Amino acid sequence: MxxxxxxxxxxxxxxxxxxxxxxxxxxxxxxxxxxxxxxxxxxxxxxxxxxxxxxxxxxxxxxxxxxxxxxxxxxxxxxxxxxxxxxxxxxxxxxxxxxxxxxxxxxxxxxxxxxxxxxxxxxxxxxxxxxxxxxxxxxxxxxxxxxWFINRGEYTDSHQEQNDWCNNLGDYKLASLRELSNANFLLHQGKYGNNPDNYYKRAVHGGLITEWGGLAYYQGDNFYNPTYGWTSDISNSTGSPIYINMNDAALNGDRDDQHPYYALCSSK
Structure with missing residues (x-):
């Protein structure tokens, strides 16, 4: 087997x-x-x-x-x-x-x-x-x-800078939260799927971190270990960009867009 x-x-x-x-x-x-x-x-x-x-x-x-x-x-x-x-x-x-x-x-x-x-x-x-x-x-x-995803190595930056970096790659964009996680984000987005928790439930077709697990395990492959990364989504309750925990795929949207966070770019 x-x-x-x-x-x-x-x-x-x-x-x-x-x-x-x-x-x-x-x-x-x-x-x-x-x-x-x-x-x-x-x-x-x-x-x-x-x-x-x-x-x-x-x-x-x-x-x-x-x-x-x-x-x-x-x-x-x-x-x-x-x-x-x-x-x-x-x-x-x-x-x-x-x-x-x-x-x-x-x-x-x-x-x-x-x-x-x-x-x-x-x-x-x-x-x-x-x-x-x-x-x-x-x-x-x-x-x-x-x-397919491309990361920015150890570089962290504001939401706009990371969004621009991904767009400048050519055929990539800053990843959306659902391209990364199947966590349920009730406060900022409403109920999603059958996962009751605001962290991943391991599954195929559930997003990069949901499938592969904590990205800290892949530091030798340019996946460094900053705690948070930006997504392309905006919180319904705060109006701020949603960011993701890079190790359990939990989601939040309570920070302004100037915080220096990680970037994951997804294929268009």
């Missing part, structure tokens, strides 16, 4: 052992549905040795322009079991039963420059990861990426 060491809804998320997302019958409901350059997850096959020493892994994508700057793909590398424990504290597995899958795709030409650019992401794209073991077992996992 395949598991993903990240992870929603009881029907797709292993709440018992906190193992992360579980593969679905329809690959369109598999994790992840959104991504960014450098985000990673662990692909686990219980009781099957899938390590690079015993298994040949290949990655196929539906993108006919695989060599273009906007191409999105994944790479499979040797797992780091200790790293899996850090990422959310999930159940530890033997390293021979897990491989590390890292998304690769468009990123900005610079994080600090106001005139940074980024290639338009080739979306949507289907990605299939296939492994052939020495025992003749074929392993396959597929998912579709429908939205």
């Amino acid at each position: 395949l598991h993903l060491i990240l992870g929603g809804d009881r029907s797709i998320f292993d709440w018992v052992d906190w193992n992360g997302f579980v593969p679905q019958d329809d690959y369109l409901n598999n994790f992840p549905s959104v991504g960014a350059n450098g985000l990673f997850f662990y692909l686990i096959t219980e009781n099957i040795d899938n390590s690079l020493d015993t298994t040949k892994w290949i990655v196929r994508t539906s993108d006919p322009n695989k060599g273009s700057p906007g191409a999105i793909t994944a790479i499979v590398t040797k797992s780091e079991a200790s790293r899996a424990v850090i990422v959310g504290g999930f159940k530890a597995y033997d390293a021979k039963n897990m491989v590390l899958v890292t998304l690769k795709g468009p990123d900005s030409s610079s994080k600090g420059a106001n005139q940074a650019t980024a290639p338009k992401a080739n979306l949507p794209v289907d990605i299939e990861i296939i492994g052939e073991t020495k025992q003749g077992i074929t392993l396959s996992y597929s998912f579709r990426i429908t939205r």
Whole structure:
């Protein structure tokens, strides 16, 4: 059985052992549905040795322009079991039963420059990861990426400056709150979905942070750890921009737009 060491809804998320997302019958409901350059997850096959020493892994994508700057793909590398424990504290597995899958795709030409650019992401794209073991077992996992994100590294700024930075990338904009979170924001936006709380409920198709979890776990991939980030939405009650907690996707709108917060840009 395949598991993903990240992870929603009881029907797709292993709440018992906190193992992360579980593969679905329809690959369109598999994790992840959104991504960014450098985000990673662990692909686990219980009781099957899938390590690079015993298994040949290949990655196929539906993108006919695989060599273009906007191409999105994944790479499979040797797992780091200790790293899996850090990422959310999930159940530890033997390293021979897990491989590390890292998304690769468009990123900005610079994080600090106001005139940074980024290639338009080739979306949507289907990605299939296939492994052939020495025992003749074929392993396959597929998912579709429908939205792509670019972060601004360690740079924080006012709402207007971050909005402008995202727009200047070309085919990106400051992400909306629903592109990031499925938290219920009663005070500022009204009831949303079936999540009663103002923090994420892990789910596929629920937004970047809802799917991937706290972005502090990805600091090595230009996802630094400022607590808050701006969204493109405005609070109904305060008239101020809504900002998001970058680690539990909680939403708020009680600050003026000059606070120096993080930026996540989403594909248009």
